Amino acid sequence: MSRVSFSDVEKMYGTVRAVERVDLDIEDGEFVSLLGPSGSGKSTVLRMIAGLEDITSGEISIGDRVINDIHPRNRGIAMVFQNYALYPHMSVRDNLSYGLKLTSDLPKSTIDERVEDAAEMLGIEDHLDKKPAGLSGGQQQRVATGRAIVREPEVFLMDEPLSNLDAKLKMHMRTELQRIHDELGTTTVYVTHDQEEAMTMSDRIVILAEGVLQQVGTPDEIYNHPANLFVADFIGSPAMNFFDVRLNGSLLAGEGFEYQLSNATAETVRESTTTAELTLGIRPEDLDIVDSPSGQTIQATVDVVEPVGSDNYIYADVAGQELTIRVSADTKPEVGDAVSVQFDEDDIHLFDTETEQNVFAQAERATGKAAEQTS
Numbered sequence: 001m002s003r004v005s006f007s008d009v010e011k012m013y014g015t016v017r018a019v020e021r022v023d024l025d026i027e028d029g030e031f032v033s034l035l036g037p038s039g040s041g042k043s044t045v046l047r048m049i050a051g052l053e054d055i056t057s058g059e060i061s062i063g064d065r066v067i068n069d070i071h072p073r074n075r076g077i078a079m080v081f082q083n084y085a086l087y088p089h090m091s092v093r094d095n096l097s098y099g100l101k102l103t104s105d106l107p108k109s110t111i112d113e114r115v116e117d118a119a120e121m122l123g124i125e126d127h128l129d130k131k132p133a134g135l136s137g138g139q140q141q142r143v144a145t146g147r148a149i150v151r152e153p154e155v156f157l158m159d160e161p162l163s164n165l166d167a168k169l170k171m172h173m174r175t176e177l178q179r180i181h182d183e184l185g186t187t188t189v190y191v192t193h194d195q196e197e198a199m200t201m202s203d204r205i206v207i208l209a210e211g212v213l214q215q216v217g218t219p220d221e222i223y224n225h226p227a228n229l230f231v232a233d234f235i236g237s238p239a240m241n242f243f244d245v246r247l248n249g250s251l252l253a254g255e256g257f258e259y260q261l262s263n264a265t266a267e268t269v270r271e272s273t274t275t276a277e278l279t280l281g282i283r284p285e286d287l288d289i290v291d292s293p294s295g296q297t298i299q300a301t302v303d304v305v306e307p308v309g310s311d312n313y314i315y316a317d318v319a320g321q322e323l324t325i326r327v328s329a330d331t332k333p334e335v336g337d338a339v340s341v342q343f344d345e346d347d348i349h350l351f352d353t354e355t356e357q358n359v360f361a362q363a364e365r366a367t368g369k370a371a372e373q374t375s
């Protein structure tokens with residue numbers, strides 16, 4: 001187990017900056033996911049840790065060793081690839097042991113023992129003499145994971161290891177990988193573009209966009225306190241609703257609606273930003289359609305009702321802007337209905353329209369720090 005630290009790390013491919021000035025500490029034993037859209041630099045970050053890409057500038061350390069110039073084989077890492085990269089002509093047993101035989105001088109009995117243990121941990125002990133082609137996708141994935149486990153690395157690096165599995169198996173393997181992480185406690189860096197995967201498996205998530213680190217936080221922090229508009233829009237399904245608003249005193253005024261903030265919240269907003277031009281964000285699941293409104297509401301007209309199992313997604317119109325509302329299946333308005341929509345002040349997100357930063361972030365950080373200091 002080991003800590004992985006990035007200090008001002010950059011990666012250029014020719015003139016293309018794929019990763020920009022990353023500072024990041026992944027703690028000993030942590031499960032951290034790198035999440036972002038295609039081309040955001042996730043794989044490049046992982047491949048720099050692995051030594052499959054040079055680091056253009058800055059330093060990466062594992063434990064107390066700077067690894068920039070250390071051969072990939074000696075970095076104490078083991079990688080699981082998206083396509084598994086199994087040797088087709090070798091049995092599962094040989095696939096599991098090959099890397100160890102090649103790179104260590106461990107006695108055969110120790111290698112055999114590790115292979116048996118890993119196979120048992122992954123439930124593939126009955127398949128050790130088969131070739132990869134004779135295995136299901138899920139079993140091949142387990143062999144790829146087993147090959148990393150037998151090396152007993154300081155850090156696991158996983159590049160979209162579940163993306164070739166069907167939805168059901170993927171869910172199952174998520175639980176399996178979490179169990180293995182709980183059992184072994186090995187620091188794990190996990191690349192995915194699947195936010196559900198990142199949200200369910202990770203201690204912390206690193207959000208990347210265009211090579212720039214957008215936010216590092218627990219799944220709860222990322223979901224409830226997105227640092228900026230990019231993260232707010234990227235996380236959550238269906239996506240967060242956004243409205244341009246202006247703060248007048250404690251009144252938020254937008255096209256087709258007004259919302260009275262409490263004096264305390266309005267004060268926090270004014271303390272955190274100098275602009276009155278804001279973007280209001282509210283998640284579809286934080287909105288409610290109410291028959292007899294108590295308190296403030298927004299008026300909307302229902303355009304589409306989309307049943308999705310236990311929920312309905314309602315797409316409604318507020319003065320020409322679309323509002324997505326996620327309600328339980330027993331709330332089922334008709335298309336064309338005028339509905340009253342309610343939400344709690346606690347659930348709104350406000351962003352500085354120009355800088356795109358969450359205006360509450362400063363206040364939240366201050367609160368978090370105070371809590372840390374008193375604990």
Ligand SMILES: Nc1ncnc2c1ncn2[C@@H]1O[C@H](COP(=O)(O)OP(=O)(O)OP(=O)(O)O)[C@@H](O)[C@H]1O
Binds near residue numbers: 037038039044
């Ligand atoms: N070998 C390379 N040569 C030139 N440019 C590259 C190379 N590898 C990656 N890039 C560029 O670097 C940027 C980051 O790519 P990277 O593969 O790290 O992103 P990613 O977030 O992992 O994307 P994906 O989810 O599609 O795998 C992209 O703009 C990509 O085009």
